[in-house]
Amino acid sequence: MMLLAISMHTATTLSLVFMWLPVCIGQCQGNKSAAEVKRNLEDSMKYCIAECLNLRNKITDKTCLFKTTTGKLKGCDVGVPDRKIKFKVICKFDDDYDISVLVREKGQPLCDILILPVAMFNKETNLMEMQPDRWDKWIPTFEIAKGLGIKLTVRIGAWNEWIMHPRDFTKVAKNEQVKTKFAQGVVNLVKIYDLDGITISWMWPRCPQGNCIEDVDRKTVASFVRALAVPLKEMGKVVIYHMTGVYIDTIMAAGDYFSDIVDIIDYFYFETNYQSGDWSAKTDFNFNLKQTKDVMKELTFKIKRSQEFKRKVLITVEPLAFNYELSDPNVTKLGAFFVKNTQMKKTLHMPEWCMRTKDPVYQLVKNAEKQNYAFKPHNLFIFDDQDSLTAKINFVMEFGAGVGMHSLVPDDMNGVCGCGRMPYLRHVVNILKMNCEPIPCF
Incomplete structure (x- = not known):
């Protein structure tokens, strides 16, 4: 000014x-x-x-x-984010690495909120408890993040036993006395460790892994989430609800509980990463933009308070690319069958796929409204360029609250691609928050 x-x-x-x-x-x-x-x-x-x-x-x-x-x-690197911008970037911080990669040259953080996996469910006490081995290594990150104004939330739940299994969620949610004790324990955890809130990751019935809960209904889900969220909201804390966003029948498995909790949830972390290879034997994509648009459109009709819900949605993106050995070298397109027990590397981090896209042996097929991919005989991988990533971000900006980075580790931390450090995350921030046009690079 x-x-x-x-x-x-x-x-x-x-x-x-x-x-x-x-x-x-x-x-x-x-x-x-x-x-x-x-x-x-x-x-x-x-x-x-x-x-x-x-x-x-x-x-x-x-x-x-x-x-x-x-x-x-x-060019966006020397700019300052527009403080009036409402959009947020939430980063799932599952691995141990230098938090300096999340900071711009002028000191602005690239993430607004971090989701930390530092607590674990104790089956004997029915409480979430901080794990000293995890917490101790996070203390330096915690202090830096706080100084930068990044909010820290503790993750409650996961696909497996690592934090809290879906079966344990069900057990707690269906017992009124245990639920009350559990919720108070979460409040105490947030207070003791000076956290900014929680991210609830209760994974859903009929999920493709087959290990998820089957016996919950709308009332049970809404009651449990409200028991966790209401006391934290009264303390001015952030409450995020992490949900799978791949299949409509999975999203709505317990009915329209969203309308019962939308008033006390700050953000719905809408996971749209499709884990092809684990769930099917056909090539697919991390984030099929068309499919995600179709899901959001259908949710508009199925959720009574859909407009309030959509305003709080953050759609996830990820710089991790799936890599396939094709069963038939002559069928080189999305949807082709691949070899499940391949010796070929199944996923590529950004430094790997960005270098492959420059290799003339690969033919590139770009479709920003669906998904980019590249192929040669026997091999196909998916990837994002700035156009396809921008299309995804622009989509959520039409109605939602921002973007979630499902994993930070696959980004280019060391600038191997020639676009500086963390170019994928930086591009997300540039499109969401900066009054600038990113210079094409990847």
Whole structure:
């Protein structure tokens, strides 16, 4: 924000007043000359062309990386997020690594909320208990995150015994006395460890793994979630509900409990990652945008309070790519059958798939509205470029609350792709929060 008055006493006198301008130091590297800027006075006044071109005593010969058609600066790394932006980025922080990769050059965090796997269900006490071995290694991360303004939530639940099995959720939820004790224990855990809230990950009936709960109904689910959430909301804490978003019958297995809890849930962390290879023998994709759009459309009709629900949805994305050995080398398209017991690596992190997309032996098929993939004989893998990732983000921005990063580890932590560190996550933040146009890179 600044008020800048410029006066130039030359044959072509130029007097401009620039008001409410964002900072753009470092953007003068590109393709817009001072003369061109003069011909676009409206754009010039709205954005920071004067500072960018250093227009004070004379028109310089510097050029500015600026797109007048959108009014956005090209390049996002030196910018500052728009504080008015409502969208959030929630990151599942399942692995131990340096939190510095989640911080921009100017100190802004890339994630607004972290989900931490630091507590575990004790079957004897029916309580969530902090695991010292996990917590001790998280203390430095905790302190840095707090200093950056990142909120920390403890994860309650998982697909298996690692945190809390779905069967244990059912046992607690169906016993009023145990439920009350469990909920109070979660409140105490949050207080003692100065956490900012919880993420409830109660995985659903009829899930493809076959190990999920089968005997819960709408009333049981809503009552249990409210028992956990209400006291935390009264304390001003964040409550996230982590849900699978792949199959409509799984989402709605217990009926429209969403309408019963939407008032006390801050965000619905909508997991759209399709784990092909574990659930079927056909190639599919991490995030089929068309399928996700269809699911959200159907939920609009099945959830009574769907508009409130959708405003709180965060759709997950992930830089992990599935990699397949094809059963028939002549069938090289999505939906083709693959070898389940292959010796080929089944998943690729971003440094691996971004390098493969540059290898001429692979043929690239790009479809931002569905899913990109690449193939050669016997091999197919899926991937995101900036266009396909932008399409996913733009979709949730039409109605929802932001994006969830289902896993941070597959991102390019060391800049191997040539796009800097964590380019996938940075692109998510740039599209959601920055008034800029990311420079194409991956």
